[in-house]
Amino acid sequence: MIEVTKVWKRFAAPVLCDVTLTVPTGCLYGLIGPGAAGKSVLLKCLAGLLRPERGSVRLFGQAIEALDEVSLQAVRNRVGMLFQNNALFDHLTVAENIAFPMRRRGITDESVIAARVADRLRAVSLAGFEQRLPGGLSGGQKKRVGVARATVTRAEVVLYDEPAAGLDPVTSQKIFDLLRREQQEAGATVVMVSSDIDRLLTVTDRVGMMLDGALIFDGTTAEAKGSLHPVVKQFVHGEVDGPL
Amino acid sequence: MSAEPHAMERPQGPAEVAARRVLADARELQGVFLRTLYWTAKGRREPGEVARQCFEVGYRSAFFLSVTMGFIGMILVFQSGLQLLRVVPDLTLLGATFLELLVRDLGPTIAAMMLATRVGAGIAAEIGSMVVTEQVDALRMCGVDPVDHLVVPRFIASVVMTAALVMFSGLVSFAAGGATAWFVFDVQPLTYINFSLLDRGDLITGLLKCVAYGAAIPIVSGWCGLTTRGGSEGVGSATTSAVVNSSLAVIMLDLVLTGAGFVVFV
Numbered sequence: 001m002i003e004v005t006k007v008w009k010r011f012a013a014p015v016l017c018d019v020t021l022t023v024p025t026g027c028l029y030g031l032i033g034p035g036a037a038g039k040s041v042l043l044k045c046l047a048g049l050l051r052p053e054r055g056s057v058r059l060f061g062q063a064i065e066a067l068d069e070v071s072l073q074a075v076r077n078r079v080g081m082l083f084q085n086n087a088l089f090d091h092l093t094v095a096e097n098i099a100f101p102m103r104r105r106g107i108t109d110e111s112v113i114a115a116r117v118a119d120r121l122r123a124v125s126l127a128g129f130e131q132r133l134p135g136g137l138s139g140g141q142k143k144r145v146g147v148a149r150a151t152v153t154r155a156e157v158v159l160y161d162e163p164a165a166g167l168d169p170v171t172s173q174k175i176f177d178l179l180r181r182e183q184q185e186a187g188a189t190v191v192m193v194s195s196d197i198d199r200l201l202t203v204t205d206r207v208g209m210m211l212d213g214a215l216i217f218d219g220t221t222a223e224a225k226g227s228l229h230p231v232v233k234q235f236v237h238g239e240v241d242g243p244l
Numbered sequence: 245m246s247a248e249p250h251a252m253e254r255p256q257g258p259a260e261v262a263a264r265r266v267l268a269d270a271r272e273l274q275g276v277f278l279r280t281l282y283w284t285a286k287g288r289r290e291p292g293e294v295a296r297q298c299f300e301v302g303y304r305s306a307f308f309l310s311v312t313m314g315f316i317g318m319i320l321v322f323q324s325g326l327q328l329l330r331v332v333p334d335l336t337l338l339g340a341t342f343l344e345l346l347v348r349d350l351g352p353t354i355a356a357m358m359l360a361t362r363v364g365a366g367i368a369a370e371i372g373s374m375v376v377t378e379q380v381d382a383l384r385m386c387g388v389d390p391v392d393h394l395v396v397p398r399f400i401a402s403v404v405m406t407a408a409l410v411m412f413s414g415l416v417s418f419a420a421g422g423a424t425a426w427f428v429f430d431v432q433p434l435t436y437i438n439f440s441l442l443d444r445g446d447l448i449t450g451l452l453k454c455v456a457y458g459a460a461i462p463i464v465s466g467w468c469g470l471t472t473r474g475g476s477e478g479v480g481s482a483t484t485s486a487v488v489n490s491s492l493a494v495i496m497l498d499l500v501l502t503g504a505g506f507v508v509f510v
């Protein structure tokens with residue numbers, strides 16, 4: 001379970017204003033909102049990469065804003081993350097990128113690692129790309145390698161920032177279906193940020209919408225689709241006329 | 245966006261802001277320093293990475309450093325020879341004095357200043373660009389302390405290679421000075437090569453300086469790289485401040501160690 005209580009984060013201006021949010025264990029939570037609403041910042045606060053000025057973030061029952069970097073490592077070993085810009089290690093091959101989280105969790109059997117990497121690459125339709133460097137991949141291919149790396153350890157909590165950005169409609173639906181299937185198999189708790197709302201809502205259990213640093217909606221997928229909140233209604237249905 | 249509570253907006257004078265920033269920087273630098281020592285003692289690492297960094301720091305700087313130190317040796321011997329001739333027209337101790345100065349201070353310090361520009365800039369640029377592309381965040385998500393993964397291999401390589409480079413380039417410098425003394429002042433090599441002024445204190449002070457500089461440059465530059473903000477512009481300023489700060493660190497350590505060496509070895 002992920003519990004966020006009254007989190008306040010500012011850079012030059014406030015970015016998260018008293019965000020309170022609960023994601024139950026085993027839930028696939030979709031986080032939507034217009035650009036610069038603070039979705040990526042919230043995800044980084046969940047991972048302990050950014051520290052909020054106020055408020056608390058609880059993961060696995062631990063208040064992570066109080067932990068130091070060394071204790072955070074133990075928590076992060078149970079979390080997978082896909083960054084919005086992928087953040088692939090550019091000096092490592094695709095295979096080494098995907099294997100990196102496994103090696104750091106103490107898996108040293110090369111045959112196990114190679115099998116798992118091949119399995120991940122097949123899942124994102126990139127079989128045979130093991131020895132390529134990230135610099136030589138297209139935007140969508142990098143995104144898929146990022147997805148493969150985030151899922152390689154079958155973490156209990158996975159945070160995806162735009163898993164389908166830059167992908168064609170067919171591939172993005174395949175990615176969403178893949179992530180949903182694996183989330184259900186593993187019973188993982190997942191938070192997924194995406195601008196591809198139509199496809200995102202086909203896989204989510206619950207949905208939250210952010211606007212200007214505040215969480216203005218939190219409910220089930222059906223509630224989101226039927227919401228009468230003018231902003232949520234406009235955003236979910238992609239209407240041009242409305243308050244946004 | 246809701247208004248921010250007043251409690252957070254206590255007005256601060258510019259002096260207070262500056263003092264807070266210096267304190268925060270000092271705390272961060274200390275953090276990088278302590279974590280580097282901790283992971284050097286405790287971390288497990290692939291030997292390949294340290295070897296690669298040794299090559300990066302050592303081999304690639306050797307030519308640049310030897311040329312610089314060679315010229316400096318020539319200039320110093322020439323200038324001090326001219327000065328000496330005005331006071332006492334006897335240059336028999338020229339080589340011995342120069343050697344003592346070279347071992348005790350100039351060799352390590354000038355070489356380290358040169359290394360600070362070459363090695364420091366490289367470390368800060370490499371780590372800084374990993375910060376702005378979020379690769380450092382990705383490392384942290386894999387349960388890796390970026391200090392362990394990025395700073396420590398460079399730290400070990402730098403400590404080892406700085407000592408080696410200082411000895412090698414010091415030798416070049418002494419030889420180039422000897423050639424100058426011979427050709428300009430007609431001091432015979434056998435007179436020039438004179439170890440009589442060199443004692444244990446000089447050697448220990450010189451060696452300590454090598455180690456201290458070799459440790460300071462990657463730590464200061466790694467700290468500059470890890471605290472990079474913004475985009476490629478941030479990487480640029482991180483690189484600049486790495487060079488400036490590691491040169492400053494070298495000079496300050498020089499002062500401290502010279503003072504300490506003087507007190508201990510009179």
Ligand SMILES: Nc1ncnc2c1ncn2[C@@H]1O[C@H](COP(=O)(O)OP(=O)(O)OP(=O)(O)O)[C@@H](O)[C@H]1O
Pocket residue numbers: 011012015033034035036037038039040041042084
């Ligand atoms: N490291 C940072 N330094 C300063 N400001 C930041 C930083 N990261 C984010 N911000 C600011 O926080 C706000 C929210 O950013 P965030 O990346 O969370 O948006 P987002 O909701 O993910 O948008 P998008 O859908 O475009 O990715 C933005 O106004 C941005 O300028």
Ligand SMILES: [Mg+2]
Pocket residue numbers: 039040041084161
């Ligand atoms: Mg974002």
